[in-house]
Amino acid sequence: MSLQVELEQHRNVLIVRLKGELDHHTADIVRFKMEDAILRGRCEHVVLSLKDLQFMDSSGLGVILGRYKLVKSRGGKMVVCDAQASVKRLLELSGLFKILSLHDSERSAIASLEVVS
Amino acid sequence: MSLQVELEQHRNVLIVRLKGELDHHTADIVRFKMEDAILRGRCEHVVLSLKDLQFMDSSGLGVILGRYKLVKSRGGKMVVCDAQASVKRLLELSGLFKILSLHDSERSAIASLEVVS
Amino acid sequence: MSGHNFMKLSFAAKSENESFARVAVAAFVSQLDPTMEQLDEIKTVVSEAVTNCIIHGYDNRPDGIVSLEMEIDGDTVSLTISDQGRGIEDLDLARQPLFTSRPELERSGMGFTIMENFMDEFEAASVPGGGTKLVMKKRIESKKALFN
Amino acid sequence: MSGHNFMKLSFAAKSENESFARVAVAAFVSQLDPTMEQLDEIKTVVSEAVTNCIIHGYDNRPDGIVSLEMEIDGDTVSLTISDQGRGIEDLDLARQPLFTSRPELERSGMGFTIMENFMDEFEAASVPGGGTKLVMKKRIESKKALFN
Numbered sequence: 037m038s039l040q041v042e043l044e045q046h047r048n049v050l051i052v053r054l055k056g057e058l059d060h061h062t063a064d065i066v067r068f069k070m071e072d073a074i075l076r077g078r079c080e081h082v083v084l085s086l087k088d089l090q091f092m093d094s095s096g097l098g099v100i101l102g103r104y105k106l107v108k109s110r111g112g113k114m115v116v117c118d119a120q121a122s123v124k125r126l127l128e129l130s131g132l133f134k135i136l137s138l139h140d141s142e143r144s145a146i147a148s149l150e151v152v153s
Numbered sequence: 154m155s156l157q158v159e160l161e162q163h164r165n166v167l168i169v170r171l172k173g174e175l176d177h178h179t180a181d182i183v184r185f186k187m188e189d190a191i192l193r194g195r196c197e198h199v200v201l202s203l204k205d206l207q208f209m210d211s212s213g214l215g216v217i218l219g220r221y222k223l224v225k226s227r228g229g230k231m232v233v234c235d236a237q238a239s240v241k242r243l244l245e246l247s248g249l250f251k252i253l254s255l256h257d258s259e260r261s262a263i264a265s266l267e268v269v270s
Numbered sequence: 271m272s273g274h275n276f277m278k279l280s281f282a283a284k285s286e287n288e289s290f291a292r293v294a295v296a297a298f299v300s301q302l303d304p305t306m307e308q309l310d311e312i313k314t315v316v317s318e319a320v321t322n323c324i325i326h327g328y329d330n331r332p333d334g335i336v337s338l339e340m341e342i343d344g345d346t347v348s349l350t351i352s353d354q355g356r357g358i359e360d361l362d363l364a365r366q367p368l369f370t371s372r373p374e375l376e377r378s379g380m381g382f383t384i385m386e387n388f389m390d391e392f393e394a395a396s397v398p399g400g401g402t403k404l405v406m407k408k409r410i411e412s413k414k415a416l417f418n
Numbered sequence: 419m420s421g422h423n424f425m426k427l428s429f430a431a432k433s434e435n436e437s438f439a440r441v442a443v444a445a446f447v448s449q450l451d452p453t454m455e456q457l458d459e460i461k462t463v464v465s466e467a468v469t470n471c472i473i474h475g476y477d478n479r480p481d482g483i484v485s486l487e488m489e490i491d492g493d494t495v496s497l498t499i500s501d502q503g504r505g506i507e508d509l510d511l512a513r514q515p516l517f518t519s520r521p522e523l524e525r526s527g528m529g530f531t532i533m534e535n536f537m538d539e540f541e542a543a544s545v546p547g548g549g550t551k552l553v554m555k556k557r558i559e560s561k562k563a564l565f566n
């Protein structure tokens with residue numbers, strides 16, 4: 037598998053760490069694992085932690101947007117942290133930062149959500 | 154350049170460290186640099202240090218054999234050290250260890266030559 | 271040293287081959303000694319185009335064949351990616367940001383926009399029922415190119 | 419998951435492309451999750467065959483074209499590498515360990531021996547003046563293959 041999804045629950049926040057390459061081939065596993073954790077878990081908010089995401093294309097944008105809508109429909113928020121330069125450029129180009137705020141670290145991402153809730 | 158040649162003189166021994174990939178494309182640079190150092194330097198013997206050689210094919214065998222002959226014709230010896238598994242397998246398969254002894258480290262390779270001279 | 275070089279690659283329309291295509295293209299273009307940023311851009315473009323052939327061109331049928339050609343000419347890389355799949359009826363519409371014909375697959379509709387942004391030249395041609403072909407160019411300003 | 423997959427690659431007969439061919443083949447075969455040793459063996463075989471096309475087949479003329487085909491079928495990789503260059507008069511002689519027609523280029527004459535050793539099946543066909551084609555197979559015993 038060229039993509040790994042690591043999940044961690046931190047109070048009402050689900051931390052999703054993506055490692056490897058997120059493309060059309062690996063989008064399914066992200067969709068499935070996040071959907072499962074959001075629907076079964078008790079989390080309200082999601083932090084997408086992208087420090088070890090080496091590659092992402094527009095299939096990744098699609099899967100992130102889909103989960104964003106799900107979280108939002110349940111009254112939660114989703115934020116992104118620690119994106120590498122190339123991933124950041126793609127998120128910028130696509131205007132995703134208009135709906136997802138970017139943070140430097142998981143810590144500050146979680147903090148921003150705790151203020152919200 | 155996908156191959157780097159590092160040269161170090163240690164008394165009458167020339168240490169040649171190869172880093173990267175040794176194939177037909179990169180063989181010329183090895184030939185040229187070693188030839189130059191052997192002919193101009195005051196070294197008698199050569200240690201081929203292969204710790205960082207990630208890849209080698211039969212073009213590498215050819216360039217090593219060629220330098221071996223030159224060193225031998227000048228009364229010197231050539232030994233190999235620190236070869237990675239795949240490089241070692243190729244040297245074994247080709248019978249090169251019948252003429253070049255293999256050592257664990259540069260230190261023991263040099264020691265073996267100092268006994269000789 | 272490079273001057274001129276080319277490669278042609280074709281492969282089954284399977285999603286496993288998306289990362290393969292990226293690696294192959296990156297290895298070929300690395301001759302020009304591109305920056306990390308330029309390399310990332312080219313990999314992304316290849317990923318977008320190949321994924322489109324697989325999803326849209328062939329509807330994920332693995333008997334489809336994706337073709338990729340690359341040419342290096344001095345400091346410029348040309349990239350041609352094509353399929354012989356369903357083709358595109360309205361190219362102008364397809365190229366609009368956020369347009370996708372497959373929202374149910376969570377496509378973002380950003381593929382063409384990304385490709386046009388990351389390459390210097392971009393041309394698309396398509397025949398409905400016949401296939402789609404993208405021809406793109408990018409200048410690589412590398413250390414090597416400066417010395418050639 | 420893989421089951422069946424294939425790719426075809428062709429490129430200019432330039433020595434820069436030797437490492438490119440190795441990377442492309444390694445990326446493709448990595449679908450089968452080979453061991454490091456098996457991956458090294460396949461890369462070496464590709465390097466030997468492609469180098470032979472460039473040096474012996476085309477005498478380093480960069481207008482020559484080297485072709486490479488790879489097929490994955492279950493746990494077996496087939497590799498076909500060919501040129502349309504000078505061809506080989508006496509294949510039995512050529513395949514002998516240490517035989518080389520170009521000692522002045524410091525060829526070791528070990529290319530064929532290495533290829534036959536590292537692959538499970540090996541066939542060579544050649545037409546003097548017409549070109550040379552090698553067809554090889556190797557079974558990959560990976561963790562993945564065990565579970566499939």
Ligand SMILES: Nc1ncnc2c1ncn2[C@@H]1O[C@H](COP(=O)(O)OP(=O)(O)O)[C@@H](O)[C@H]1O
Nearest residue numbers: 322323326327364370371377378379381382402
């Ligand atoms: N190779 C192709 N074959 C057929 N249709 C295509 C192809 N590439 C793109 N398209 C069409 O153009 C639209 C926009 O493509 P793109 O901008 O990459 O967005 P997305 O892939 O997210 O839908 C696609 O939804 C599809 O209708």
Ligand SMILES: Nc1ncnc2c1ncn2[C@@H]1O[C@H](COP(=O)(O)OP(=O)(O)O)[C@@H](O)[C@H]1O
Nearest residue numbers: 470471474475512518519525526527529530550
């Ligand atoms: N693609 C080819 N085209 C023409 N001749 C070839 C080709 N491959 C191999 N040969 C011939 O077979 C001989 C042995 O090949 P090989 O065992 O790889 O050794 P080497 O490349 O070191 O000479 C070569 O010297 C050459 O004469």
